Amino acid sequence: MTDIVPPIARFREVLSKDLRRRYFATYTDTAVTLAFAALVLWVLWGLLDWAIADAVFSADGREACFQTEGACWSVVTNRWRIILFGLYPFEEQWRSAIACITMVIVIALSCLPWFWNARRLPLLWISGFASFYILMRGGLFGLTPISEREWGGLALTVFIFAAVSLIGMPLAIVFALLRRSSLPWISRIMALVIDTIRSLPLLTIMFTFALVLPFVLPGWAIGDTLYRVIIGYALFFACYQAEIIRGGMQALPAGQEEAAKALGLGYWHRVGHIILPQAFRNALPPTINQFVITFKETSLVTIIGFFDVMASGRAASGTAEWSFAVIEVYVFLALIFFTFTFSLSRYGAHLERRLSVGRR
Amino acid sequence: MTDLLKNRRLRDNVLQLVFVGGIALMLATFAVTGKTNLDAQGLTSGFGFLEKTTGWRIGFSLIEYDTSSPYWLAIVVGLLNSLLLGAICLPMATLIGVTVGVMRTSGNGMAELVGTLYVEAFRNVPLILQLLFWYALLLSLPNPRDAEPILGGIVMSGRGFYFPALNVLGSSVVVSLFVVLGGASLALWLQAVRWRDADPASARRERRVLGGLMVALVVLAMWLGRLPETGLVSLPELRGLNYQGGVRVAPELMACIIAISVYGASYIAEIMRAGFNAIPKGQGEAGHALGLTRWQILSRIRLPLAIRIVMPTMINQYVWLFKATTIGIAIGFADFFMVISTSIVQSGQTLELIGILMAGFLIINYSLAWVLNRVNDAIRLRGSQLRI
Amino acid sequence: MSDIAVRIADMNKYYRDFHVLKSINLLVRRGERIVLCGPSGSGKSTLIRCINRLEEHQSGTIEVNGTVLDDNVDHIDEIRREAGMVFQNFNLFPHMTVLENCTLAPILARKLPRAEAEKAAMQYLERVKIPEQANKYPGQLSGGQQQRVAIARALCMSPQIMLFDEPTSALDPEMISEVLDVMVGLAQDGMTMICVTHEMGFARQVADRVIFMAEGQIIEEASPVEFFDSPKSERTRAFLGQILGH
Numbered sequence: 001m002t003d004i005v006p007p008i009a010r011f012r013e014v015l016s017k018d019l020r021r022r023y024f025a026t027y028t029d030t031a032v033t034l035a036f037a038a039l040v041l042w043v044l045w046g047l048l049d050w051a052i053a054d055a056v057f058s059a060d061g062r063e064a065c066f067q068t069e070g071a072c073w074s075v076v077t078n079r080w081r082i083i084l085f086g087l088y089p090f091e092e093q094w095r096s097a098i099a100c101i102t103m104v105i106v107i108a109l110s111c112l113p114w115f116w117n118a119r120r121l122p123l124l125w126i127s128g129f130a131s132f133y134i135l136m137r138g139g140l141f142g143l144t145p146i147s148e149r150e151w152g153g154l155a156l157t158v159f160i161f162a163a164v165s166l167i168g169m170p171l172a173i174v175f176a177l178l179r180r181s182s183l184p185w186i187s188r189i190m191a192l193v194i195d196t197i198r199s200l201p202l203l204t205i206m207f208t209f210a211l212v213l214p215f216v217l218p219g220w221a222i223g224d225t226l227y228r229v230i231i232g233y234a235l236f237f238a239c240y241q242a243e244i245i246r247g248g249m250q251a252l253p254a255g256q257e258e259a260a261k262a263l264g265l266g267y268w269h270r271v272g273h274i275i276l277p278q279a280f281r282n283a284l285p286p287t288i289n290q291f292v293i294t295f296k297e298t299s300l301v302t303i304i305g306f307f308d309v310m311a312s313g314r315a316a317s318g319t320a321e322w323s324f325a326v327i328e329v330y331v332f333l334a335l336i337f338f339t340f341t342f343s344l345s346r347y348g349a350h351l352e353r354r355l356s357v358g359r360r
Numbered sequence: 361m362t363d364l365l366k367n368r369r370l371r372d373n374v375l376q377l378v379f380v381g382g383i384a385l386m387l388a389t390f391a392v393t394g395k396t397n398l399d400a401q402g403l404t405s406g407f408g409f410l411e412k413t414t415g416w417r418i419g420f421s422l423i424e425y426d427t428s429s430p431y432w433l434a435i436v437v438g439l440l441n442s443l444l445l446g447a448i449c450l451p452m453a454t455l456i457g458v459t460v461g462v463m464r465t466s467g468n469g470m471a472e473l474v475g476t477l478y479v480e481a482f483r484n485v486p487l488i489l490q491l492l493f494w495y496a497l498l499l500s501l502p503n504p505r506d507a508e509p510i511l512g513g514i515v516m517s518g519r520g521f522y523f524p525a526l527n528v529l530g531s532s533v534v535v536s537l538f539v540v541l542g543g544a545s546l547a548l549w550l551q552a553v554r555w556r557d558a559d560p561a562s563a564r565r566e567r568r569v570l571g572g573l574m575v576a577l578v579v580l581a582m583w584l585g586r587l588p589e590t591g592l593v594s595l596p597e598l599r600g601l602n603y604q605g606g607v608r609v610a611p612e613l614m615a616c617i618i619a620i621s622v623y624g625a626s627y628i629a630e631i632m633r634a635g636f637n638a639i640p641k642g643q644g645e646a647g648h649a650l651g652l653t654r655w656q657i658l659s660r661i662r663l664p665l666a667i668r669i670v671m672p673t674m675i676n677q678y679v680w681l682f683k684a685t686t687i688g689i690a691i692g693f694a695d696f697f698m699v700i701s702t703s704i705v706q707s708g709q710t711l712e713l714i715g716i717l718m719a720g721f722l723i724i725n726y727s728l729a730w731v732l733n734r735v736n737d738a739i740r741l742r743g744s745q746l747r748i
Numbered sequence: 749m750s751d752i753a754v755r756i757a758d759m760n761k762y763y764r765d766f767h768v769l770k771s772i773n774l775l776v777r778r779g780e781r782i783v784l785c786g787p788s789g790s791g792k793s794t795l796i797r798c799i800n801r802l803e804e805h806q807s808g809t810i811e812v813n814g815t816v817l818d819d820n821v822d823h824i825d826e827i828r829r830e831a832g833m834v835f836q837n838f839n840l841f842p843h844m845t846v847l848e849n850c851t852l853a854p855i856l857a858r859k860l861p862r863a864e865a866e867k868a869a870m871q872y873l874e875r876v877k878i879p880e881q882a883n884k885y886p887g888q889l890s891g892g893q894q895q896r897v898a899i900a901r902a903l904c905m906s907p908q909i910m911l912f913d914e915p916t917s918a919l920d921p922e923m924i925s926e927v928l929d930v931m932v933g934l935a936q937d938g939m940t941m942i943c944v945t946h947e948m949g950f951a952r953q954v955a956d957r958v959i960f961m962a963e964g965q966i967i968e969e970a971s972p973v974e975f976f977d978s979p980k981s982e983r984t985r986a987f988l989g990q991i992l993g994h
Contacts, residue, residue, distance in 0.1 A: 022469035026654075029468050036470040040477075178379075185376040189383065199725040201683035204697060204717060211704070212714050215397050216390040258802055259839035259898075263853035263905060264829040273852060277843055292484075299486040303690050310489065327500075330493045334485045341484040368819045 051331075062321065075325035076332045079316035083332065086152015086312045092144065096155040099135040102128055103158045111347055116280075118272065129162050148226050152307035154336065160230060160298045160308065165291065167234035172241035176279075177271065179246055197239040203300050205232050210304050229301060233294075241290055248283030249275060284355065288348035292341045299337075309333060394711060401708075409709050410435075416706060418694045420610055422534055431703060438699025439720060440534065445616055445685045445695060447537065450678055452621040457628025461666075462658065464629065465636040475629065482626040488690055490623055495615040495691045504602050515596055515603060521614050522596035525607035532585025536578045543574040545731060552738035612693040616685070624681045631673050635666035668739055675732040679725050696720055752811070753778050753909050753940040754799060759808030761791075761798060768794055770964045772808070776942060778908075781935050783951040783972075784944045786961035787987060792944045795961070796911045799942070800831045813908055829857060832902030836914040838894045840886040846873070846897050847882040850904045858905065865904070872900040876930050892923030896930055903934075910934065912943040948991060952976060960984045 023033045054070025057077060065072035076083070085096045106128030115121050136155060139145040151159065179190040197205070209232030214222050222228075252275065260270040280287070302310040310333060316322065317329040365371075398405050410432040418425055421437045422444060464475035482490065499518050501507065507517040515522040547570055555563035596606030639662055647657035667674075689698040700717045704710050754776040761769040769791050776782055784792040797803040799812060801824050810817040812827045841849050850869035854860045860868075873879045876896040878889075886894055895915060902910060912931070916924045928950050935941060935954045945951070951958050951972055958975040960968045960983075968975070968984045979985050 022467070025467075032468050033470040036474045040470075040474060183372055183376050186379050189380065196722065199679070199683075199722050200718060201686040201697065201721065203686045203689070204721065207697075207701065208714055212710050215710060216394040218389065218393055253837070253839070255835055255837050255839035256841065259833075259835060259841070261802060262800055262828060262831075262833035262835075263901070264825060264857040265853055266825065266857070269856045273856070274841055278841075281843065296484075296486040299488050300687075302488065310486075310492075314492075326496050327493065330489060330496065333489055334493070337486055337489065338484045342480060345484070366820045366822050368821050368824070370819075371821070 065325065071328050071331070072325040073328060075317055075322045075328050079322065082153065082316045083309065083313050083329070084154045086156060086307050087150055088152060088155065089144075089146065089150070092138075092146060095135045095138070095143065096151075096153075099132045100155055100158050102131050102135070103162050106162075107344075118277075125162075125166055129166055132159065132162065148224065153312040154309045156307060157295075157298050157309040160226075160233070160301060160306075161295050163230045164233045164237055164294060164298070167231065168237035168241060168294075171234060171238035172245060173276065175238050175242035176245040176249065179242060180249060194239045194242055197236060198243070202233070202236055202297055203303060205236050206300060206304055208232065226306065229304060229306070233298075237290070237294055241287065244283045244286045244290060245276075245279055247286070248279035248281070251282045252278055281355070285348050285352040288344060288351065292344050292348070295344075296337060296341060309336065398711075405709075405712065407712055409707050409712070412707070414703070414706065416702065418699065419692060420613055420694050423531055431707065434699050434703065435696075435716065438694055438696040441688075441694055441699075442682075442685050442696040443724075444537075445613075445620070445688065445693075446682045447541075448617055449620040449624060449685065450681060452617070453624030453628055453681060456621060456625035458632055458663075460625060460629035461632025461636065462663070464633045479626045479629050482622055483630070487619060487623050487684060487687055491615060491619040491687055491690055494619045495611065498611040498615050504598065509596070515606075517603075518611070519602070519608075520611050521609040522603045522606045523609065524593050524595045526582065527587045527594050528582050529585035529587065532581045535581040535585075539574055539577045539581065543570060545734075546570065548731075548735050548738055552734060556738070610693075612688070612691050615691060616688045616693050616695075620681065620684055620687070624677075624684070627677060627681075628674070631670050631677060632666060634673075635670035636662060638669050639665050668741055671732075671736045671739070675729055675736065678732060679729055682724065682728060683721070751778055752776070753780070753813060754942070755809075755811040756799075757809045757811075759798070759805050759810060761794065761803065761805045768964050769798070769805070772966060774959075774966070776909075776940065778940055779938050780956045781941045781954050782943070783955040783958045784942065784961060785946065785948075785951070785958065785987075785991075786967075789963075790961040791964040792961045793913050796833075796913060796942055796944055799911060800828050800833055802833075825857075829905060830907055831909045831911055832905055832907035833911045833913065834895070834898050834902055834915045836917050838886070838891075838898045838918075840894055840898055840901070842886050845883050845885055846878075846889070849886070849897060850901045853901075854904050869900070869904050872903045873897070875903070875933070876900045877926075890923060891919045892926045895919060895923075895927045899927075899930055899934075909940045909942065912941065912945065914944050914946070916945065916947055946991065948976070960987065962987070 024030045049070065051071050054068045055073055056064045056068060056070065057073045058064075059074055059077040061072070061074040062078075065074055081090070081093060084100075085093045088096050106124055109115055109124060110121065115124055134140055135143070136151055136159065137145065137148075175190060175194060178186055179194060181187045181190075206229050209228045210225050213228055213232075256274055256278065257270060260274045265273070298308065299310045301308050302314075305311075307315075313329045313333045314326070317326040395405075411430050413428050414431055414434050415427050417427060418434060418437055420441060422440045423437060425433060425437050460475045460478050463471040464479070466472065501516055501518040504515070504517045504519055507515050509515045509522075514524075547567070550566070550570070555566065594606055596603040596608075643661055643665065644657055647661050652660075685695055686697040688695040689701065692698070697717065700713050704713045707713075752775065754774065756772050756774040759769060759772040760767070772795060774795075784795065786792050794803055798805045799810060799817075801817060805817075813830050815823050815826050815830075817823060817827055840846075841852070844852065847866065847869055850872065851862065851865040854865040854868065855862060870879055870882065873882055876899055878893055878896055878900075881889060881893060881897070886897065889897065899915075915931070916927050919927065924947070928947060931941070931943070931950065932954055943950075943955075955972050957969060958972050959966055960975070960979075960981075962983055968979060968981050970980070975984075976988065979988060
């Protein structure tokens with residue numbers, strides 16, 4: 001008995017000292033802790049009540065929804081196909097699902113350092129994107145062709161995000177290199193272009209590419225509205241990412257490029273082996289942040305009229321029978337976005353911690 | 361010949377020529393194609409259409425506007441609405457963001473938890489989704505007949521929020537706003553240019569004169585804009601199905617304000633947290649050693665330093681936040697972008713209006729960045745021998 | 749193969765309006781060891797950086813190994829391959845191992861196969877006495893070890909001339925000798941060397957000529973014995989007094 005008590009008492013003492021310091025250090029602290037704790041509990045209670053306790057989950061619980069004050073998740077269980085796949089033909093929706101999962105795998109694999117290589121990463125993305133496109137579009141391997149007009153929901157959102165990243169990243173590298181060129185005309189014009197595009201709202205750029213560009217483009221260059229908007233968004237992405245890469249390059253000591261020059265390495269060798277690899281390492285956390293923001297902002301295409309996951313969500317609750325449950329649909333959409341962006345930004349924070357440990 | 365090709369100076373010049381030439385060619389193609397298309401459609405180019413009447417309504421306007429007003433007035437209305445949204449949302453987002461940032465670095469476990477929950481909840485959901493959510497929430501409030509006024513005059517209903525208001529013309533409010541903004545900018549400029557190095561007593565005197573002048577101008581604007589035969593303040597009163605009197609803030613505007621402020625605040629909170637973490641611990645320790653309370657250390661040492669550290673990042677954030685006000689189009693708030701896009705649909709003068717849109721945003725963003733850079737210069741830590 | 753390693757004739761360099769290097773004339777024969785010294789701002793670093801085009805000169809001629817240094821890219825590349833440089837701040841590539849640092853340029857610029865480049869690199873690493881560090885990253889080595897890797901890296905390109913820009917100035921005192929030993933070894937093997945340094949002991953031991961520069965001009969040029977024991981110019985005497993004083 002006597003040798004069990006001391007460790008327990010010590011444990012309790014240590015625990016309470018930590019607790020005291022963090023939560024109850026002074027009278028103000030105690031008051032703040034209690035006030036916030038009360039706030040959190042109140043909000044949590046109300047939320048759980050609404051979302052779970054009083055909620056209706058079953059797919060044909062529409063009648064039951066009117067009896068309760070809780071959430072009507074039936075709109076989700078009933079209409080989830082529309083939300084996730086839009087107007088994609090019912091029998092082929094499995095293709096849409098697999099395509100989305102493929103892209104998620106590509107993104108997850110991109111986070112592994114093994115892939116951070118000028119050869120492997122582009123290969124991963126190009127093959128992943130190609131698989132996505134073939135699955136959705138069909139026409140090959142016995143899959144029925146389905147044009148982009150019928151793509152919708154989450155699959156369209158993922159498609160836009162992947163296409164923008166795939167086009168935007170190489171473009172960003174080109175912009176960054178042009179921006180830091182020692183040739184005055186090139187660097188100044190690039191600076192003007194980048195600053196101008198960064199000053200404009202993304203919505204404006206999407207709108208311009210969707211509606212205005214057909215006016216000024218020769219016939220062969222007009223293409224489909226979806227692809228024009230993707231290119232516009234990619235341009236916007238490239239300008240922001242170019243500045244991030246440039247920041248990474250500026251953090252490099254000038255001696256790195258000098259040593260490379262002194263060794264007799266030419267421009268492309270210098271840029272490809274010495275400057276860009278180090279610049280990207282420096283710029284990794286802001287780059288991940290940029291990807292997170294890009295995914296969130298794809299939701300803007302709904303305003304232009306595309307049937308992305310936001311539009312499909314509103315369509316799901318847009319019918320007369322479900323129009324009262326629009327908030328539940330919004331919460332569901334929020335959860336989809338939250339899952340993706342939260343994981344990616346957590347990963348970014350973890351990466352930042354790991355990279356700063358490595359520095360002296 | 362090959363010698364010429366290898367000449368670095370020649371290569372550099374040729375590269376620049378090709379680059380500039382390529383861009384010029386692209387722009388020329390745009391111009392020619394655009395002209396051809398316009399001629400083919402029989403549309404006139406040029407800005408003459410700005411004088412024509414619009415024939416359509418605008419939901420929310422700070423100045424007088426109706427269906428017989430010309431296009432240029434509609435554009436001004438849209439611009440003012442965007443500026444109003446920016447003027448309300450940016451300070452609110454800063455206030456909330458700084459508070460949450462302080463909470464997250466306060467050392468109190470519960471405050472940090474609430475701060476983290478706030479930031480993660482609102483940063484990871486797209487702005488447009490948050491906007492739609494708030495709008496749906498506001499629309500589902502009880503309609504005016506069933507809504508109870510709170511705090512003696514504020515009514516929250518599905519038709520909008522009603523607040524007690526001063527009985528003055530909208531233009532007076534706009535003028536006052538400009539006076540305040542202009543005065544503040546002038547103060548900042550004077551701070552950097554005169555008052556920093558001037559004798560404190562005379563600087564204080566000049567500050568008081570400027571402040572007095574601003575107050576006088578605002579009072580004058582309010583007095584001149586007074587609506588005849590009414591008291592100073594009008595309270596919203598229920599008459600029949602609706603409230604009369606007071607000022608009604610439409611749900612569209614309210615939703616935009618709430619969504620943009622809350623979203624912006626979550627980003628500002630993160631920036632402030634990074635700023636606080638960048639302050640060396642020695643600063644706080646020196647404060648403790650001097651016997652300052654925690655609140656004094658926070659308000660007089662840590663907060664001013666954090667603001668100076670994050671100012672450049674904040675400037676980018678503010679420019680970005682102002683651009684985010686274009687989201688109003690999703691719920692029908694008549695901001696600059698929505699007015700322009702409606703004009704394009706109605707008048708067909710696409711290229712000119714897009715030009716106006718881009719010019720407008722460029723001017724506003726450059727001005728905003730310029731003003732904030734002046735502020736940054738004014739409060740920057742001086743000297744190169746700093747060791748913190 | 750000519751006897752002249754570096755010939756500089758009437759070279760002038762301006763930085764905007766500032767006349768950084770004034771009418772420089774220098775002749776370095778194959779196998780010669782030159783030490784450049786002088787007060788800071790005298791232009792000595794700028795001079796050797798002009799030799800491999802890290803800085804551009806405005807007038808006069810620079811010839812390295814018979815190749816004229818002008819705007820012709822082929823000439824510039826050739827000169828950079830033939831002249832190796834060691835920097836004050838080492839400038840090793842932190843994201844590559846020691847071995848990869850050494851083999852990068854031979855593989856890319858001299859188009860050597862990887863196996864051959866690695867073999868040569870290991871030989872040079874042994875010469876600078878740190879072959880066991882081949883798979884470490886620069887950040888894991890001490891300053892002296894890093895600078896020795898930098899020397900090996902430059903040597904892997906088999907240069908005819910080695911340029912040293914204050915190679916020991918950024919090192920802790922106890923590591924200076926290990927780097928100087930390597931440089932002495934190089935000199936004994938007959939490498940043409942131009943060193944900017946404050947290490948007067950090294951100059952006395954190894955240099956064929958010591959050149960004193962001040963304010964962008966060459967003030968005095970002499971053998972070490974003459975230079976240290978009987979300097980001709982007043983300026984040189986003042987400088988030596990400061991440097992050797994403590």
